[in-house]
Amino acid sequence: MAGGVEERGRPDSVAEAIEQTFIKLDAGGAAEQKRDSQISQKAPARPEPRERRRGGTTRLDLAEVLGSNEAAARMRSRIAGVEPDHQRPAPSSETSARRTPRERRKGGTTRLDLEEVLGSREAAAQMRNRIASLQPASQLKGSTSDRSQRSPAAESTATSRAHVGRRPKGVELESTPPDSEAALPPAADTSRAPLTAALSEAASGARAGQVVLTRVDMQDRTKLASMSARYPEVNIFDSGTEIIILADVPGLDLKTLAVTSDGHGLTIAGHRRAEPRMEGAVCRWRERSSAPFVRTLRLPETVEFTRASATYRNGILEIRAPKGQPVFKITVQ
């Protein structure tokens, strides 16, 4: 996979490979085609590098098919508008062609050319333009690093790399730009929504004057049902001037505790201490939870969280937040 990604980062060599493979389509003239087919009948007899055959692709080198580097250079110069390859010396292009197939095969992928898949060169060109229009920035930069060429949208989701790994490995389009991952349907990434999205979604159900208690998983929403029983229980009190929140979190690791507020609600996140590892110990009975937890409380009154204080004693977390400005009347003119 890594070799493939690196390869796709070099558009010039990709175009060169396409040019070499589909030389017959580009050559145009009937005489040229005849000559080419004659030579290509001879071509299989020539010993090819072993690594080229391993992937099962039938890639022909231009110089090998035509018999000499000079002929290959001439043929290349006849092809208009594909790649200014005639400017570079023919032997170097040959060596690069010899070297690259091996990198490509390393991942065990079977590569298909766009033109082969779509049936015609025009369709392939259209498809290439469409792909290029999806991610114009990456085409301009053309750096070899896969990560740096990701679009910001793909970069923001930490799990996009995991989705790349889940893609079907067998078929890859050779002339796809390096960030084809970004062109995947975005639905693939929403299965693991970020925590903030889950929190805001849970908070959106709150109505004014209502205590809404939400239990949101830190890692994965699919775990929500199975883990809901492990969330800390809370009691909320009103002392007249303060809102007091008690949370039942025995064995809390205070280093992991985070009490945060977005101005409307209060979020308690933390991790209960895992028991100290004993040498050769086996867990025989498990009822307690040491999983990380997040719990968001939506409070019925305006509270000044900036002046809130919290203490942790005997496994009970106590948060005291003074009430904010009371409701005031707006005069209608």
Add this chain to the structure above:
Amino acid sequence: MKARRSQLAKVADGRAPIGAPAGCRLFRMPSMDMYEGEAEYRLFLDMSGVTQEEVAVTLEGHTIRIEARAVPSLVPGCRPLHVEFAAADYLREIAIGRGVDSEKIQARLNDGVLELLLPKSKAAAGKKIAVAGGVR
């Protein structure tokens, strides 16, 4: 609404289990983890709101009885808005086998977690019996 609030207050105080006859005490059974090491068993029990003075661990025969009095989870003079856990007393009894050296049981309370250390008895470790070869 008022009745519900007073009921909430009673539940939070641990005085009135809902639906229980008068005079009943409400207990919570603390959840427990048990680890077995090479030389001892370790038990961890969640007992939040319990201080060191309020917990009593007793051994009666082959049963460890853990009883604790919880600090009320009701803040005095405050109106409860939402109650999920009650400051009920804790009670749990754990039967131990002969493999535990009951003389050397230790207990420690830290951040609402009670840790019990039950050393394995040497008698239970087993004794290797040498097998002698027969002489004819």
